Amino acid sequence: MIEERVKPNEITLVSLVVECGFVGALQLGKQLHIYIVRSEICMSLALATALVDMYGKCEEIKNAKEVFDSVKNKDVMIWSAMNAAYARTRCTDQAFDLFVKMRDNGVTPNQVTMTTLISLCAEVGAHDMGKWVHTVIDRQVIEMDTILKTALLEMYAKCGDIDGASKLFREAKDRDIGMWNTMMAGLGMHGCGKEALELLSEIERVGVRPNDITFIGLLHACSHAGLVEEGKLMFEKMVHKFALVPKIEHYGCMVDLLGRAGHLDEAYEIIKNMPIRANAIIWSVLLAACKLHQNAVLGEIAAKQLVYLEPQNCGYNVSMSNIYVMANRWTDVARVRKAMKNKGMKKEPGLSCIEVNGYVHEFIMGDRTHPEIKKVNDMVSDMRNKLKEAGYRADTSAVLKNIDEEEKETALNYHSEKLAMAYGLISTAPGTPIRIVKNLRVCNGCHTATKLLSKIYQRGIIVRDRKRFHHFRNGTCSCGDYW
DNA sequence: CCCGGCACAC
Numbered sequence: 001m002i003e004e005r006v007k008p009n010e011i012t013l014v015s016l017v018v019e020c021g022f023v024g025a026l027q028l029g030k031q032l033h034i035y036i037v038r039s040e041i042c043m044s045l046a047l048a049t050a051l052v053d054m055y056g057k058c059e060e061i062k063n064a065k066e067v068f069d070s071v072k073n074k075d076v077m078i079w080s081a082m083n084a085a086y087a088r089t090r091c092t093d094q095a096f097d098l099f100v101k102m103r104d105n106g107v108t109p110n111q112v113t114m115t116t117l118i119s120l121c122a123e124v125g126a127h128d129m130g131k132w133v134h135t136v137i138d139r140q141v142i143e144m145d146t147i148l149k150t151a152l153l154e155m156y157a158k159c160g161d162i163d164g165a166s167k168l169f170r171e172a173k174d175r176d177i178g179m180w181n182t183m184m185a186g187l188g189m190h191g192c193g194k195e196a197l198e199l200l201s202e203i204e205r206v207g208v209r210p211n212d213i214t215f216i217g218l219l220h221a222c223s224h225a226g227l228v229e230e231g232k233l234m235f236e237k238m239v240h241k242f243a244l245v246p247k248i249e250h251y252g253c254m255v256d257l258l259g260r261a262g263h264l265d266e267a268y269e270i271i272k273n274m275p276i277r278a279n280a281i282i283w284s285v286l287l288a289a290c291k292l293h294q295n296a297v298l299g300e301i302a303a304k305q306l307v308y309l310e311p312q313n314c315g316y317n318v319s320m321s322n323i324y325v326m327a328n329r330w331t332d333v334a335r336v337r338k339a340m341k342n343k344g345m346k347k348e349p350g351l352s353c354i355e356v357n358g359y360v361h362e363f364i365m366g367d368r369t370h371p372e373i374k375k376v377n378d379m380v381s382d383m384r385n386k387l388k389e390a391g392y393r394a395d396t397s398a399v400l401k402n403i404d405e406e407e408k409e410t411a412l413n414y415h416s417e418k419l420a421m422a423y424g425l426i427s428t429a430p431g432t433p434i435r436i437v438k439n440l441r442v443c444n445g446c447h448t449a450t451k452l453l454s455k456i457y458q459r460g461i462i463v464r465d466r467k468r469f470h471h472f473r474n475g476t477c478s479c480g481d482y483w
Numbered sequence: 484c485c486c487g488g489c490a491c492a493c
Contacts, residue, residue: 046485047486077486113488119489183490185490214490217490219492
């Protein structure tokens with residue numbers, strides 16, 4: 001089109017730019033941008049917004065900001081698009097700064113702006129900020145549409161406030177299937193499987209039709225609550241009562257449900273008998289179950305599939321090596337680790353966030369860059385000593401076994417959530433619950449330690465890991481050690 | 484006929 005003599009009009013260009021953003025075609029998007037500038041087509045607000053959106057979706061923040069800054073009379077849409085760009089890249093501070101600037105410039109935020117911000121709070125687990133955004137919505141009398149309400153509901157659920165989420169859900173009069181699904185998934189995430197199942201009965205009564213996402217949420221909820229029979233029944237219901245064709249995600253949930261509960265052979269049967277070819281996700285779910293239940297035979301099958309399907313993914317090689325460790329096959333351990341070293345692979349670093357006084361602080365395992373790192377490390381020492389007094393012995397099995405014992409214990413002491421927890425303990429008032437969001441799953445050692453720490457420091461500690469919530473209180477965890 | 488925001492899984 002660009003090469004042709006006929007000049008594309010603005011509408012055409014907007015659509016093309018939008019499409020680039022949608023499929024993540026950054027190079028093509030950049031070419032369009034250059035073409036627009038060169039051909040002296042008037043850069044309308046619509047076109048500028050489309051470009052900001054495109055760059056945002058491609059996570060090219062610098063370019064997004066350049067276009068954004070070049071626009072004189074910004075409307076609410078372009079502000080929101082820029083905000084969404086920051087939100088996508090999890091630039092929480094920038095997103096909120098921009099929001100403040102937007103209001104300083106006399107532009108009133110609308111539902112879309114607020115949805116973006118709320119979703120960002122949900123993503124990073126910023127409960128206080130999320131609540132603040134909620135009050136802004138109320139104060140500004142921004143009309144809550146279903147999407148915004150759903151985003152709010154999700155924020156409360158993902159920030160560990162399941163009661164707040166339930167309250168919003170109960171008060172909503174315009175529940176669509178998306179909102180039901182959000183509520184069910186939220187309950188599942190908190191280990192409230194029974195409550196999630198009850199919602200299915202309710203949805204049937206009110207006559208809303210569940211969809212495939214509903215069942216992913218429900219199966220997931222069953223899985224986390226150990227409701228094996230109920231999960232199987234759900235799968236049956238989905239197929240026979242609601243005539244939905246199971247997708248690979250549903251089979252994945254079933255493998256997870258069975259595997260997690262220790263029915264590994266049954267889980268493997270599902271994989272062998274399902275009409276879809278297993279992907280990496282399916283095998284990694286099985287692998288996780290094998291690790292949990294110490295089944296090296298099936299674990300090796302799964303790990304081999306993963307290394308074959310995604311050779312570039314170091315996590316699977318790590319798992320493979322751990323499987324061999326479990327089976328005491330040290331030559332194989334050495335082989336896998338050597339192969340990884342040759343390919344220059346590294347484990348994805350653990351990362352934990354904690355929100356304190358409206359700021360989200362990030363900690364990476366072994367991190368020394370936080371401005372208050374010295375105080376944090378002192379606190380970690382204090383935690384370690386108190387744990388020892390309480391009779392805690394570091395479980396070092398989560399760390400690869402070729403480092404010596406002392407080093408392993410140190411690595412665990414500096415797992416990112418311990419740093420975030422230490423920061424939370426020193427920077428919030430006694431008794432305040434500590435909320436942490438981390439990118440990986442909680443390891444066994446940290447789980448045990450956190451239970452004890454909640455008792456030692458008399459704090460509720462709420463940890464959201466890659467998959468679910470753990471509410472630690474007075475020496476116990478809401479997951480009942482089943483996760 | 485087109486500039487922006489929600490729900491699932493990894």
